[in-house]
Amino acid sequence: MLGYLWRWGAGQTMSFFGLPIPSPFARFPAETVAWFHTLHDWNAWLIMGLATGHGAAALFHQFVLKDKVLGRMLPQCSLPRQ
Incomplete structure (x- = not known):
């Protein structure tokens, strides 16, 4: 907007x-x-920062904590049966 x-x-x-x-x-x-131009620029940087942080958190959970958070987000039909 x-x-x-x-x-x-x-x-x-x-x-x-x-x-x-x-x-x-x-x-x-x-x-x-x-003023609208400045708000537009700051919001763009904020969204990019949030998206980058979110992706970094997902990678941290996957490769450092190894708590299988990404696997738990998949639909149940996609998980391998145990």
Whole structure:
């Protein structure tokens, strides 16, 4: 949503599957557009950090703790019978 607000606030047209979506708003002041851009960038870095941390935690459980957490997340039909 921040990306749409950032681009629309700057008066740019967005496209969705090739269909142009004009801005439903009047142009925002330059400070507001810059604020949306900054929020968009910080949120992107936050999401990448969380995803990286989540993947690192999964690998830590698999290879260091060896507690079979990843195997327990699989559907029951995928687990080998014992």
